[in-house]
Amino acid sequence: MEIGSVTAGGDHTDRVITAGSPATVQQKPSYPDLYPEGLPRLSSLFFNDPVVQGFGGAYAGHVVIGSGLYSSTYFLTEAGEVDRTQSHNFRIGGGWGDAAFLETSYPNDPDPWALINHYSLRSNGVLTRWDDKGGFGWTNPQSAGGFAAVKTMALLSQTSTYDTFLATTRGGALYTIRLPLSSPMKPIVKKVRSSTWQGFEALVLTKCGVYGSLLLGIDKDTGSGYLYAVGHANGTSTVIQGLGKVPATFTDPVYFRHILEPGKEPPLFGE
Template sequence: MARAAGTVAEGSTAAALACTVNLGSVTPAGGHVLQEIRATTPITVTEQRTTTGVYPVGGLPALQSYFTYEPGVANDGYAEGLAVQQGVMYETAYATDTSGAAVPPQKRKRVGSGWDGFKILEQVQWQSPNTTVPFRRSVYAVHNDGTLHRWTISPSGAWQKAGAVPGYASLKSIALISKNYSFDTFLANTRGGALYTIRIPTTAALKPVLTMVRSGTWQGFETLVAQSCSLGEVVVAIDSDTDSAYLYAIGHANGAKTAIESRGKIPGSFAKPAWFRWGTIPDMEIFRGDG
Protein backbone atom coordinates (compact mmCIF):
# COMPACT_ATOMS: atom_id res chain seq x y z
CA MET A 1 0.00 0.00 0.00
CA ALA A 2 1.39 3.37 -1.01
CA ARG A 3 -0.36 5.78 1.25
CA ALA A 4 1.96 8.55 2.40
CA ALA A 5 2.01 9.06 6.11
CA GLY A 6 0.83 11.69 8.42
CA THR A 7 -0.38 15.22 8.69
CA VAL A 8 1.44 18.12 10.26
CA ALA A 9 0.21 20.89 12.46
CA GLU A 10 1.93 23.82 10.76
CA GLY A 11 -0.20 25.98 8.46
CA SER A 12 -3.75 25.53 7.30
CA THR A 13 -5.13 23.59 4.37
CA ALA A 14 -8.78 24.19 5.21
CA ALA A 15 -9.21 26.35 2.12
CA ALA A 16 -8.49 23.29 -0.02
CA LEU A 17 -11.72 21.61 1.02
CA ALA A 18 -13.67 23.03 -1.91
CA CYS A 19 -10.88 22.62 -4.46
CA THR A 20 -10.84 20.33 -7.47
CA VAL A 21 -8.21 18.40 -9.40
CA ASN A 22 -9.12 18.03 -13.06
CA LEU A 23 -7.66 14.56 -13.48
CA GLY A 24 -7.01 13.26 -16.96
CA SER A 25 -6.27 9.74 -18.12
CA VAL A 26 -5.77 7.76 -21.31
CA THR A 27 -7.99 4.77 -22.08
CA PRO A 28 -6.64 1.51 -23.53
CA ALA A 29 -8.48 2.41 -26.74
CA GLY A 30 -6.65 5.74 -27.08
CA GLY A 31 -9.25 8.12 -25.68
CA HIS A 32 -8.92 10.98 -23.20
CA VAL A 33 -10.87 11.05 -19.95
CA LEU A 34 -11.71 13.96 -17.63
CA GLN A 35 -12.77 13.27 -14.07
CA GLU A 36 -13.04 15.86 -11.32
CA ILE A 37 -11.69 14.95 -7.89
CA ARG A 38 -13.20 17.37 -5.38
CA ALA A 39 -11.70 17.84 -1.93
CA THR A 40 -15.02 17.74 -0.11
CA THR A 41 -15.84 15.66 2.96
CA PRO A 42 -16.23 12.90 1.91
CA ILE A 43 -14.25 13.16 -1.36
CA THR A 44 -16.43 13.70 -4.43
CA VAL A 45 -15.57 11.98 -7.71
CA THR A 46 -17.56 13.04 -10.78
CA GLU A 47 -18.54 10.80 -13.64
CA GLN A 48 -15.91 10.26 -16.30
CA ARG A 49 -16.21 12.25 -19.52
CA THR A 50 -14.47 10.50 -22.40
CA THR A 51 -13.23 11.80 -25.75
CA THR A 52 -12.77 8.92 -28.16
CA GLY A 53 -10.31 8.69 -31.04
CA VAL A 54 -7.53 10.91 -29.66
CA TYR A 55 -4.75 8.39 -30.36
CA PRO A 56 -4.72 5.72 -33.09
CA VAL A 57 -5.29 2.10 -32.14
CA GLY A 58 -1.96 0.67 -30.97
CA GLY A 59 -0.47 4.15 -30.62
CA LEU A 60 -0.90 4.94 -26.94
CA PRO A 61 1.50 7.62 -25.68
CA ALA A 62 4.51 6.49 -23.67
CA LEU A 63 4.63 10.00 -22.17
CA GLN A 64 2.22 12.90 -22.16
CA SER A 65 2.24 16.45 -20.80
CA TYR A 66 -0.72 18.24 -19.30
CA PHE A 67 -3.39 19.22 -21.82
CA THR A 68 -5.18 22.54 -22.07
CA TYR A 69 -8.90 22.61 -22.75
CA GLU A 70 -10.88 25.55 -24.14
CA PRO A 71 -14.67 25.49 -24.49
CA GLY A 72 -15.65 26.03 -28.10
CA VAL A 73 -18.27 28.02 -29.96
CA ALA A 74 -18.74 26.02 -33.16
CA ASN A 75 -17.99 22.75 -31.35
CA ASP A 76 -17.76 21.39 -27.85
CA GLY A 77 -14.15 22.37 -27.19
CA TYR A 78 -10.49 22.27 -28.13
CA ALA A 79 -7.65 20.38 -26.42
CA GLU A 80 -3.88 20.64 -26.91
CA GLY A 81 -0.73 19.13 -25.39
CA LEU A 82 2.43 17.08 -25.99
CA ALA A 83 2.67 13.31 -26.45
CA VAL A 84 5.48 10.84 -27.14
CA GLN A 85 4.48 7.90 -29.33
CA GLN A 86 6.92 5.22 -30.47
CA GLY A 87 9.87 7.43 -29.55
CA VAL A 88 8.62 10.52 -31.41
CA MET A 89 7.42 13.75 -29.80
CA TYR A 90 4.24 15.25 -31.25
CA GLU A 91 2.27 18.40 -30.59
CA THR A 92 -1.23 17.00 -30.39
CA ALA A 93 -4.47 18.95 -30.65
CA TYR A 94 -8.07 18.20 -31.46
CA ALA A 95 -11.56 19.66 -31.39
CA THR A 96 -14.45 17.72 -29.92
CA ASP A 97 -18.10 17.56 -30.93
CA THR A 98 -21.04 17.54 -28.56
CA SER A 99 -21.00 13.72 -28.45
CA GLY A 100 -17.49 13.76 -26.97
CA ALA A 101 -15.64 12.45 -30.02
CA ALA A 102 -12.48 14.02 -31.46
CA VAL A 103 -13.29 15.78 -34.73
CA PRO A 104 -10.97 15.25 -37.71
CA PRO A 105 -8.65 16.56 -38.89
CA GLN A 106 -6.59 16.41 -35.72
CA LYS A 107 -3.30 18.22 -35.30
CA ARG A 108 -0.38 15.85 -34.93
CA LYS A 109 2.75 17.92 -35.55
CA ARG A 110 5.98 15.96 -35.42
CA VAL A 111 8.60 17.63 -33.19
CA GLY A 112 11.36 15.03 -33.38
CA SER A 113 12.56 11.53 -32.52
CA GLY A 114 14.91 10.23 -29.82
CA TRP A 115 12.41 10.26 -26.96
CA ASP A 116 12.47 6.51 -26.29
CA GLY A 117 14.69 6.83 -23.21
CA PHE A 118 12.71 9.48 -21.32
CA LYS A 119 10.58 8.61 -18.28
CA ILE A 120 9.08 11.96 -17.20
CA LEU A 121 7.64 14.75 -19.35
CA GLU A 122 5.89 18.02 -18.52
CA GLN A 123 5.45 21.42 -20.04
CA VAL A 124 4.72 24.76 -18.36
CA GLN A 125 2.98 27.64 -20.11
CA TRP A 126 2.95 30.97 -18.36
CA GLN A 127 1.30 34.16 -19.51
CA SER A 128 0.76 37.30 -17.47
CA PRO A 129 -2.48 39.27 -17.74
CA ASN A 130 -0.07 42.15 -18.45
CA THR A 131 0.42 41.89 -22.22
CA THR A 132 3.81 43.63 -22.06
CA VAL A 133 5.31 40.60 -20.29
CA PRO A 134 6.45 37.89 -22.75
CA PHE A 135 4.61 34.58 -23.00
CA ARG A 136 6.77 31.67 -21.78
CA ARG A 137 6.57 27.99 -22.68
CA SER A 138 9.04 25.52 -21.15
CA VAL A 139 9.31 21.74 -21.55
CA TYR A 140 10.98 19.53 -18.93
CA ALA A 141 11.92 15.87 -19.37
CA VAL A 142 13.92 13.38 -17.28
CA HIS A 143 15.90 10.70 -19.12
CA ASN A 144 16.39 7.18 -17.77
CA ASP A 145 20.04 8.09 -17.17
CA GLY A 146 18.89 10.67 -14.61
CA THR A 147 19.50 13.81 -16.69
CA LEU A 148 16.93 16.59 -16.43
CA HIS A 149 16.51 18.43 -19.75
CA ARG A 150 14.79 21.71 -20.55
CA TRP A 151 13.60 23.22 -23.81
CA THR A 152 11.90 26.51 -24.57
CA ILE A 153 9.29 26.88 -27.30
CA SER A 154 8.96 30.21 -29.08
CA PRO A 155 5.59 31.75 -30.01
CA SER A 156 6.24 30.52 -33.57
CA GLY A 157 6.63 26.93 -32.30
CA ALA A 158 10.43 26.60 -32.56
CA TRP A 159 12.07 24.37 -29.93
CA GLN A 160 15.39 25.40 -28.40
CA LYS A 161 17.48 23.37 -25.94
CA ALA A 162 17.86 25.29 -22.68
CA GLY A 163 20.11 23.13 -20.55
CA ALA A 164 20.60 19.69 -19.01
CA VAL A 165 21.71 18.61 -15.53
CA PRO A 166 22.39 15.11 -14.07
CA GLY A 167 21.30 13.68 -10.75
CA TYR A 168 17.57 12.93 -11.14
CA ALA A 169 17.57 9.16 -11.69
CA SER A 170 15.54 8.51 -8.51
CA LEU A 171 12.57 10.68 -9.52
CA LYS A 172 9.27 8.85 -10.08
CA SER A 173 6.89 11.73 -10.78
CA ILE A 174 6.64 15.52 -10.83
CA ALA A 175 3.64 17.83 -10.50
CA LEU A 176 3.56 21.57 -11.10
CA ILE A 177 2.76 23.61 -7.98
CA SER A 178 4.05 27.09 -8.90
CA LYS A 179 4.80 29.12 -12.03
CA ASN A 180 5.62 32.73 -12.79
CA TYR A 181 7.91 34.66 -15.11
CA SER A 182 11.11 33.83 -13.22
CA PHE A 183 10.73 30.23 -11.98
CA ASP A 184 8.74 26.99 -12.08
CA THR A 185 8.35 24.72 -9.04
CA PHE A 186 7.43 21.05 -9.06
CA LEU A 187 6.49 18.64 -6.30
CA ALA A 188 8.40 15.38 -6.84
CA ASN A 189 8.64 11.97 -5.20
CA THR A 190 11.52 9.51 -5.40
CA ARG A 191 12.01 5.75 -5.40
CA GLY A 192 13.41 6.06 -1.89
CA GLY A 193 10.19 7.66 -0.63
CA ALA A 194 11.30 11.27 -0.23
CA LEU A 195 9.12 14.19 -1.28
CA TYR A 196 10.84 17.32 -2.64
CA THR A 197 10.08 20.64 -4.19
CA ILE A 198 12.20 21.44 -7.25
CA ARG A 199 12.40 25.15 -8.05
CA ILE A 200 13.81 25.85 -11.50
CA PRO A 201 14.80 29.40 -12.54
CA THR A 202 13.50 30.30 -15.99
CA THR A 203 15.46 33.51 -16.60
CA ALA A 204 18.89 31.98 -15.92
CA ALA A 205 20.89 28.79 -16.42
CA LEU A 206 19.27 25.47 -15.53
CA LYS A 207 20.19 25.22 -11.85
CA PRO A 208 17.33 23.57 -9.95
CA VAL A 209 17.01 24.05 -6.19
CA LEU A 210 15.85 20.91 -4.37
CA THR A 211 14.21 21.20 -0.95
CA MET A 212 13.12 18.16 1.03
CA VAL A 213 9.51 18.23 2.19
CA ARG A 214 9.32 14.71 3.65
CA SER A 215 12.07 12.09 3.98
CA GLY A 216 9.94 8.99 3.40
CA THR A 217 6.67 7.10 2.73
CA TRP A 218 6.00 8.52 -0.78
CA GLN A 219 7.79 5.82 -2.79
CA GLY A 220 4.63 3.89 -3.74
CA PHE A 221 3.14 6.56 -5.98
CA GLU A 222 3.81 6.42 -9.71
CA THR A 223 1.96 9.67 -10.53
CA LEU A 224 1.34 12.98 -8.77
CA VAL A 225 -1.23 15.41 -10.21
CA ALA A 226 -1.63 18.81 -8.53
CA GLN A 227 -4.07 21.68 -8.83
CA SER A 228 -3.45 25.06 -7.25
CA CYS A 229 -6.01 26.19 -4.71
CA SER A 230 -5.98 29.26 -2.48
CA LEU A 231 -3.17 28.79 0.07
CA GLY A 232 -1.68 25.68 -1.51
CA GLU A 233 -2.34 22.68 -3.70
CA VAL A 234 -4.63 19.69 -3.85
CA VAL A 235 -2.66 16.63 -4.96
CA VAL A 236 -3.88 13.31 -6.32
CA ALA A 237 -1.28 10.58 -5.68
CA ILE A 238 -1.79 7.43 -7.76
CA ASP A 239 -0.47 3.98 -6.89
CA SER A 240 -0.51 1.98 -10.14
CA ASP A 241 0.43 -1.26 -8.38
CA THR A 242 -2.88 -1.31 -6.51
CA ASP A 243 -4.91 0.85 -8.97
CA SER A 244 -5.71 3.18 -6.09
CA ALA A 245 -5.32 6.90 -5.41
CA TYR A 246 -5.19 9.24 -2.42
CA LEU A 247 -5.94 12.92 -2.00
CA TYR A 248 -3.75 15.42 -0.12
CA ALA A 249 -4.07 19.09 0.69
CA ILE A 250 -0.59 20.61 0.67
CA GLY A 251 0.11 24.08 1.99
CA HIS A 252 2.50 26.71 0.71
CA ALA A 253 5.96 25.19 0.11
CA ASN A 254 8.18 25.64 3.17
CA GLY A 255 10.50 22.65 3.24
CA ALA A 256 9.91 20.25 6.13
CA LYS A 257 7.39 22.72 7.62
CA THR A 258 5.07 22.40 4.61
CA ALA A 259 1.60 21.46 5.82
CA ILE A 260 0.33 18.16 4.40
CA GLU A 261 -3.16 16.95 5.23
CA SER A 262 -4.27 13.51 4.09
CA ARG A 263 -7.84 13.65 2.79
CA GLY A 264 -8.05 9.88 2.41
CA LYS A 265 -8.44 7.28 -0.29
CA ILE A 266 -10.28 8.36 -3.43
CA PRO A 267 -13.24 6.11 -4.33
CA GLY A 268 -12.94 4.04 -7.47
CA SER A 269 -10.30 2.21 -9.51
CA PHE A 270 -7.31 3.97 -11.07
CA ALA A 271 -6.20 1.44 -13.67
CA LYS A 272 -5.64 3.59 -16.77
CA PRO A 273 -2.39 3.44 -18.83
CA ALA A 274 -1.49 7.10 -18.18
CA TRP A 275 -2.55 10.03 -15.98
CA PHE A 276 -2.22 13.78 -16.46
CA ARG A 277 -3.68 17.17 -15.55
CA TRP A 278 -6.32 19.03 -17.51
CA GLY A 279 -5.63 22.78 -17.48
CA THR A 280 -7.12 25.98 -18.80
CA ILE A 281 -5.45 28.49 -21.12
CA PRO A 282 -2.19 29.84 -19.60
CA ASP A 283 -3.32 33.36 -18.68
CA MET A 284 -6.19 31.92 -16.62
CA GLU A 285 -4.11 29.45 -14.60
CA ILE A 286 -2.67 30.43 -11.24
CA PHE A 287 -0.12 28.19 -9.49
CA ARG A 288 1.35 29.87 -6.41
CA GLY A 289 2.39 27.00 -4.19
CA ASP A 290 5.93 28.36 -3.84
CA GLY A 291 7.56 31.77 -3.60
Protein backbone atom coordinates in the same frame (compact mmCIF):
# COMPACT_ATOMS: atom_id res chain seq x y z
CA MET B 1 -9.07 19.05 -9.65
CA GLU B 2 -9.75 17.98 -13.22
CA ILE B 3 -7.70 14.93 -14.13
CA GLY B 4 -7.36 13.21 -17.47
CA SER B 5 -5.85 9.93 -18.56
CA VAL B 6 -4.83 8.06 -21.68
CA THR B 7 -6.20 4.52 -21.59
CA ALA B 8 -4.45 1.43 -22.96
CA GLY B 9 -6.80 1.70 -25.94
CA GLY B 10 -5.71 5.27 -26.74
CA ASP B 11 -8.78 7.07 -25.34
CA HIS B 12 -8.87 10.29 -23.31
CA THR B 13 -10.83 10.21 -20.05
CA ASP B 14 -11.80 13.18 -17.89
CA ARG B 15 -12.83 13.26 -14.22
CA VAL B 16 -13.36 16.05 -11.69
CA ILE B 17 -12.29 15.11 -8.17
CA THR B 18 -13.53 17.22 -5.28
CA ALA B 19 -11.99 16.95 -1.83
CA GLY B 20 -14.49 16.33 0.96
CA SER B 21 -15.62 13.82 3.54
CA PRO B 22 -15.60 11.67 1.51
CA ALA B 23 -14.12 12.88 -1.77
CA THR B 24 -16.42 12.81 -4.79
CA VAL B 25 -15.74 12.01 -8.44
CA GLN B 26 -17.62 13.40 -11.44
CA GLN B 27 -17.16 11.47 -14.68
CA LYS B 28 -17.02 13.75 -17.74
CA PRO B 29 -17.22 12.68 -21.40
CA SER B 30 -14.43 10.47 -22.74
CA TYR B 31 -13.05 10.69 -26.28
CA PRO B 32 -12.09 7.39 -27.96
CA ASP B 33 -9.30 6.29 -30.28
CA LEU B 34 -7.14 9.40 -30.23
CA TYR B 35 -3.85 7.49 -30.19
CA PRO B 36 -2.47 4.12 -31.34
CA GLU B 37 -3.42 1.39 -28.90
CA GLY B 38 -0.80 0.71 -26.24
CA LEU B 39 1.78 3.23 -27.51
CA PRO B 40 1.27 6.51 -25.55
CA ARG B 41 3.79 6.66 -22.70
CA LEU B 42 3.70 10.22 -21.36
CA SER B 43 1.49 13.29 -21.51
CA SER B 44 1.83 16.92 -20.57
CA LEU B 45 -1.18 18.80 -19.25
CA PHE B 46 -3.96 19.38 -21.80
CA PHE B 47 -5.75 22.69 -22.06
CA ASN B 48 -9.32 23.14 -23.20
CA ASP B 49 -10.58 26.02 -25.31
CA PRO B 50 -14.38 25.58 -24.98
CA VAL B 51 -15.24 28.18 -27.63
CA VAL B 52 -13.75 27.64 -31.10
CA GLN B 53 -15.63 29.11 -34.05
CA GLY B 54 -17.31 26.35 -36.01
CA PHE B 55 -16.54 23.68 -33.41
CA GLY B 56 -17.70 22.53 -29.99
CA GLY B 57 -14.32 23.14 -28.38
CA ALA B 58 -10.71 22.05 -28.69
CA TYR B 59 -8.07 20.27 -26.59
CA ALA B 60 -4.30 20.55 -26.96
CA GLY B 61 -1.16 19.22 -25.27
CA HIS B 62 1.91 17.07 -25.89
CA VAL B 63 2.32 13.31 -25.78
CA VAL B 64 5.14 10.80 -26.13
CA ILE B 65 4.01 7.97 -28.39
CA GLY B 66 6.57 5.19 -28.51
CA SER B 67 9.88 7.02 -28.94
CA GLY B 68 8.40 10.12 -30.60
CA LEU B 69 7.25 13.45 -29.17
CA TYR B 70 4.00 14.81 -30.64
CA SER B 71 1.94 17.97 -30.44
CA SER B 72 -1.61 16.69 -30.01
CA THR B 73 -4.76 18.67 -30.84
CA TYR B 74 -8.34 17.56 -31.36
CA PHE B 75 -11.58 19.44 -32.00
CA LEU B 76 -15.13 18.56 -31.00
CA THR B 77 -18.24 18.85 -33.12
CA GLU B 78 -21.20 20.85 -31.86
CA ALA B 79 -22.63 17.49 -30.75
CA GLY B 80 -19.63 16.97 -28.48
CA GLU B 81 -17.92 14.21 -30.46
CA VAL B 82 -14.37 14.18 -31.81
CA ASP B 83 -14.19 15.63 -35.31
CA ARG B 84 -12.02 12.97 -36.97
CA THR B 85 -11.09 15.37 -39.77
CA GLN B 86 -9.59 17.77 -37.19
CA SER B 87 -7.73 15.39 -34.86
CA HIS B 88 -3.98 15.81 -35.29
CA ASN B 89 -0.82 14.39 -33.77
CA PHE B 90 2.11 16.33 -35.25
CA ARG B 91 5.51 14.74 -34.74
CA ILE B 92 8.04 17.12 -33.14
CA GLY B 93 10.96 14.71 -32.96
CA GLY B 94 12.29 11.28 -32.03
CA GLY B 95 14.67 9.97 -29.41
CA TRP B 96 12.16 10.03 -26.55
CA GLY B 97 12.29 6.32 -25.72
CA ASP B 98 14.11 6.96 -22.44
CA ALA B 99 11.89 9.86 -21.32
CA ALA B 100 10.33 9.32 -17.89
CA PHE B 101 8.37 12.56 -17.44
CA LEU B 102 6.87 15.32 -19.60
CA GLU B 103 5.18 18.59 -18.68
CA THR B 104 4.45 22.07 -19.99
CA SER B 105 4.21 25.27 -17.94
CA TYR B 106 2.52 28.46 -19.08
CA PRO B 107 4.12 31.47 -17.41
CA ASN B 108 2.72 33.84 -14.85
CA ASP B 109 2.52 36.58 -17.47
CA PRO B 110 -0.21 38.81 -18.96
CA ASP B 111 0.57 37.11 -22.28
CA PRO B 112 0.54 33.35 -21.57
CA TRP B 113 2.04 32.65 -24.99
CA ALA B 114 5.04 34.93 -24.42
CA LEU B 115 7.16 32.15 -22.97
CA ILE B 116 6.04 28.53 -22.74
CA ASN B 117 8.34 26.19 -20.81
CA HIS B 118 8.54 22.49 -21.69
CA TYR B 119 10.19 19.97 -19.37
CA SER B 120 11.40 16.40 -19.64
CA LEU B 121 13.14 13.99 -17.30
CA ARG B 122 15.20 11.18 -18.82
CA SER B 123 15.87 7.81 -17.19
CA ASN B 124 19.54 8.82 -16.79
CA GLY B 125 18.47 11.62 -14.43
CA VAL B 126 18.86 14.55 -16.83
CA LEU B 127 16.17 17.20 -16.42
CA THR B 128 15.77 19.52 -19.44
CA ARG B 129 13.80 22.69 -20.07
CA TRP B 130 13.00 24.20 -23.47
CA ASP B 131 11.33 27.55 -24.05
CA ASP B 132 8.75 28.05 -26.77
CA LYS B 133 8.52 31.79 -27.30
CA GLY B 134 5.21 32.56 -28.93
CA GLY B 135 4.63 28.92 -29.74
CA PHE B 136 7.37 28.78 -32.40
CA GLY B 137 9.13 25.62 -31.32
CA TRP B 138 11.19 23.98 -28.60
CA THR B 139 14.31 26.15 -28.33
CA ASN B 140 17.15 27.08 -25.97
CA PRO B 141 17.45 23.74 -24.10
CA GLN B 142 18.87 23.95 -20.58
CA SER B 143 19.74 20.74 -18.72
CA ALA B 144 20.82 19.58 -15.28
CA GLY B 145 21.74 16.08 -14.13
CA GLY B 146 21.53 14.25 -10.84
CA PHE B 147 17.84 13.30 -10.81
CA ALA B 148 18.06 9.56 -11.55
CA ALA B 149 16.39 8.76 -8.20
CA VAL B 150 13.23 10.72 -9.11
CA LYS B 151 10.23 8.49 -9.75
CA THR B 152 7.63 11.08 -10.77
CA MET B 153 6.91 14.81 -10.50
CA ALA B 154 4.14 17.39 -10.69
CA LEU B 155 4.30 21.10 -11.41
CA LEU B 156 3.91 22.95 -8.09
CA SER B 157 4.59 26.63 -8.76
CA GLN B 158 4.81 29.04 -11.72
CA THR B 159 6.15 32.58 -11.44
CA SER B 160 7.80 35.05 -13.78
CA THR B 161 11.24 33.93 -12.54
CA TYR B 162 10.98 30.20 -11.75
CA ASP B 163 8.99 26.99 -12.04
CA THR B 164 8.95 24.46 -9.18
CA PHE B 165 8.13 20.76 -9.22
CA LEU B 166 7.12 18.44 -6.40
CA ALA B 167 8.99 15.16 -6.89
CA THR B 168 9.04 11.71 -5.31
CA THR B 169 12.03 9.36 -5.30
CA ARG B 170 12.17 5.60 -5.59
CA GLY B 171 13.39 5.55 -1.99
CA GLY B 172 10.22 7.30 -0.81
CA ALA B 173 11.42 10.85 -0.24
CA LEU B 174 9.50 13.95 -1.33
CA TYR B 175 11.37 17.01 -2.67
CA THR B 176 10.76 20.37 -4.28
CA ILE B 177 12.88 21.18 -7.35
CA ARG B 178 12.94 24.90 -8.17
CA LEU B 179 14.14 25.72 -11.68
CA PRO B 180 15.01 29.41 -12.20
CA LEU B 181 14.04 30.71 -15.63
CA SER B 182 17.58 31.87 -16.24
CA SER B 183 20.54 30.52 -18.16
CA PRO B 184 22.22 28.31 -17.16
CA MET B 185 19.48 26.43 -15.32
CA LYS B 186 20.62 25.76 -11.74
CA PRO B 187 18.08 23.67 -9.76
CA ILE B 188 17.43 24.38 -6.09
CA VAL B 189 16.40 21.16 -4.33
CA LYS B 190 14.78 20.95 -0.89
CA LYS B 191 13.66 17.87 1.02
CA VAL B 192 10.01 17.94 2.14
CA ARG B 193 9.66 14.41 3.55
CA SER B 194 12.22 11.61 3.90
CA SER B 195 10.04 8.52 3.41
CA THR B 196 6.68 6.81 2.60
CA TRP B 197 6.07 8.37 -0.85
CA GLN B 198 7.55 5.62 -3.02
CA GLY B 199 4.21 3.94 -3.79
CA PHE B 200 2.99 6.58 -6.25
CA GLU B 201 3.64 6.18 -9.97
CA ALA B 202 1.94 9.48 -10.85
CA LEU B 203 1.19 12.81 -9.18
CA VAL B 204 -1.45 15.32 -10.26
CA LEU B 205 -1.58 18.70 -8.56
CA THR B 206 -3.75 21.80 -8.70
CA LYS B 207 -3.96 25.10 -6.86
CA CYS B 208 -5.97 25.18 -3.62
CA GLY B 209 -6.47 28.52 -1.89
CA VAL B 210 -3.92 31.31 -2.23
CA TYR B 211 -0.71 29.45 -1.43
CA GLY B 212 -1.68 25.79 -1.08
CA SER B 213 -2.15 22.83 -3.39
CA LEU B 214 -4.41 19.81 -3.75
CA LEU B 215 -2.32 16.75 -4.58
CA LEU B 216 -3.47 13.39 -5.95
CA GLY B 217 -1.04 10.50 -5.56
CA ILE B 218 -1.78 7.54 -7.86
CA ASP B 219 -0.70 4.01 -6.99
CA LYS B 220 -1.19 2.06 -10.22
CA ASP B 221 -0.23 -1.25 -8.57
CA THR B 222 -3.39 -1.14 -6.46
CA GLY B 223 -5.42 1.16 -8.72
CA SER B 224 -5.79 3.62 -5.85
CA GLY B 225 -5.66 7.40 -5.57
CA TYR B 226 -5.10 9.42 -2.40
CA LEU B 227 -5.69 13.14 -1.86
CA TYR B 228 -3.48 15.49 0.15
CA ALA B 229 -3.75 19.16 1.07
CA VAL B 230 -0.25 20.61 0.76
CA GLY B 231 0.59 23.94 2.34
CA HIS B 232 2.99 26.48 0.84
CA ALA B 233 6.21 24.51 0.36
CA ASN B 234 8.89 25.30 2.93
CA GLY B 235 11.18 22.29 3.11
CA THR B 236 10.53 19.87 5.95
CA SER B 237 8.23 22.45 7.59
CA THR B 238 5.70 22.05 4.76
CA VAL B 239 2.27 21.08 6.11
CA ILE B 240 0.75 18.02 4.39
CA GLN B 241 -2.70 16.79 5.41
CA GLY B 242 -4.00 13.44 4.20
CA LEU B 243 -7.57 13.70 2.88
CA GLY B 244 -8.20 10.05 2.27
CA LYS B 245 -8.72 7.63 -0.58
CA VAL B 246 -10.59 8.70 -3.72
CA PRO B 247 -13.61 6.47 -4.57
CA ALA B 248 -12.36 5.63 -8.07
CA THR B 249 -9.98 3.25 -9.84
CA PHE B 250 -6.69 4.46 -11.33
CA THR B 251 -5.17 1.84 -13.62
CA ASP B 252 -4.61 3.72 -16.89
CA PRO B 253 -1.03 3.95 -18.15
CA VAL B 254 -0.88 7.78 -18.38
CA TYR B 255 -2.39 10.56 -16.22
CA PHE B 256 -2.33 14.33 -16.71
CA ARG B 257 -3.93 17.57 -15.53
CA HIS B 258 -6.67 19.40 -17.45
CA ILE B 259 -6.54 23.20 -17.41
CA LEU B 260 -8.48 26.01 -19.01
CA GLU B 261 -7.14 27.87 -22.01
CA PRO B 262 -3.79 29.52 -21.11
CA GLY B 263 -4.37 32.95 -19.64
CA LYS B 264 -7.61 31.86 -17.98
CA GLU B 265 -6.12 29.44 -15.44
CA PRO B 266 -4.66 30.91 -12.21
CA PRO B 267 -0.94 30.06 -12.02
CA LEU B 268 0.21 27.52 -9.48
CA PHE B 269 1.88 29.09 -6.47
CA GLY B 270 2.65 26.24 -4.11
CA GLU B 271 6.26 27.30 -3.41
